[in-house]
Amino acid sequence: MQYCTSCAFPAVAATPLTFNAAGVCSGCRATESKRAIDWSTRRELFRKLVDEYRNDSGYDCLLPVSGGKDSYFAAHVAKEFGLKALMVTYHGNNYLPEGERNLLRMKDEFNFDHIIFRPSTDVLIRLNRLGFTKTGDMNWHCHAGIFTYPMQLAIRFRIPLAFWGDHGFTEQGGMYSHNDFFEYTAKDRYEHALHGYDWPDFVEESENLSAKDMQFLMYPSDDQILDVGLRGIFLSNYFYYDGTVHADIALKNYHWEAAEQDFDRTFRRTSNLDDMHENGVHDYLKFIKFGYGRGTDHANYEIREGRMTRKTGIAMVRKYDHVKPRDLQRWLCYVGMSEDEFDALADEFRDKRVWRIVDGQWVKDNIWGGESAYGPVKGLPAWAK
Ligand SMILES: [Zn+2]
Structure with a gap:
């Protein structure tokens, strides 16, 4: 798997990316060109x-x-x-x-x-x-x-x-x-x-x-x-867009509140308070599909704005992206589904470019080098059948 040399994005991303000769992704280059705008x-x-x-x-x-x-x-x-x-x-x-x-x-x-x-x-x-x-x-x-x-x-x-x-x-x-x-x-x-x-x-x-x-x-x-x-x-x-700055404006001027508790899958407490599963099980499915989640997304924002080093960003990816979140149980209860049923269905969405099966485990490459196993195979996508 190719990773951006500037942020933490993998080549297989939910938002399509291209890389230049230096391996810098199109998202990082868009942030660079934003700075040149008056x-x-x-x-x-x-x-x-x-x-x-x-x-x-x-x-x-x-x-x-x-x-x-x-x-x-x-x-x-x-x-x-x-x-x-x-x-x-x-x-x-x-x-x-x-x-x-x-x-x-x-x-x-x-x-x-x-x-x-x-x-x-x-x-x-x-x-x-x-x-x-x-x-x-x-x-x-x-x-x-x-x-x-x-x-x-x-x-x-x-x-x-x-x-x-x-x-x-x-x-x-x-x-x-x-x-x-x-x-x-x-x-x-x-x-x-x-x-x-x-x-x-x-x-x-x-x-x-x-x-x-x-x-x-x-x-x-x-x-x-x-x-x-x-x-x-x-x-x-029309305005230089930076979610972290917007959170500051809202906090300082309009009595806005960040999340009171940490999320399981990201260090940011200012995103997606409109849905308790958006940073949780919804984002866990992104990891299942693409092999990354909001640990990567939110680190990228901070890296691109110069508030986080790429090394710290990768530590965030390592800490958060694979975590199966606690809110899964609430969602299963909400819709009436078992965890086994969820895991088997989720596996059907795994991307062939990201995942492989080794000894009954889902395995993928890591941005910090090498590969890791991320749990047992419970269901099969069409490409693995
Ligand atoms: Zn990048």
Whole structure:
């Protein structure tokens, strides 16, 4: 396995990467080119853009928010530029208490109206189970809900401008340049956020899920988007985007709370408080699939910003990436599944480029050199059958 010589990313990553002759990944190079941008000019471009959308009778912009540090940053920006924003939340039912308090506090801290949509728990449990068995991601419904429901409301309230935070594939993997001013589209939603699945893939008799249960996952039509003139811009094209800095802004100015307890799979306590499994079993499945997890992702952010050495980053990868988290038991109970069933199904998603079977164990290469065994084989992916 090839690893970036600058950060800790492996060549087989959830966000596609390329390497230059020196072995530096496209994500690290995107961070380098970010530093060359004149961000005060970008701020003025942003001002010009939002000035075109100010209006006397309706909302100036829509903010899809989870209550996280980046949501607070988006609301902070909207407030600073004097915009009347409507905040919209897709609530996936598994918030940490700190995350829930952060979410509910936003309407008071920013004086914006806030709509929170909560699907029925029964439908969410069925979507969790099906997301896992079908795509290897129990939180597929979260990605789908977050990237769909706010746009439905943008159409309903006729708000032509929505602010997204960063484009993950660009910030982590360098998919686009910040000079492209990439915007949110139905294609981006389907291919990146939803991993190439959409709600019809979840109409499933065995789970008793019908189209009627998933109206909140149905993306507006092209005609509706054209009629409202709806655009989704990424703030990361206009402001230097750094989640650690955003957490500081939220903590210092808006009574925002980080997680009270350490997570099992990352050193960061400021990410993904909107879902107790996002840093836990959801991320453990990323390790099963790709051989790395948030230990790597979060170390990379810090390495690229110069706040962590690559050596310390690799120590974080070694400490966190393989850990089977404690919240697995809660999730199994939530959806009614046994741990053996979970392990066997999870094994079916192992990537051939990462994993091999040696003496009944799953084995892979390590960034710190050599190979290790990471537990017994319980299920087989198609390539191993
Ligand atoms: Zn890199």
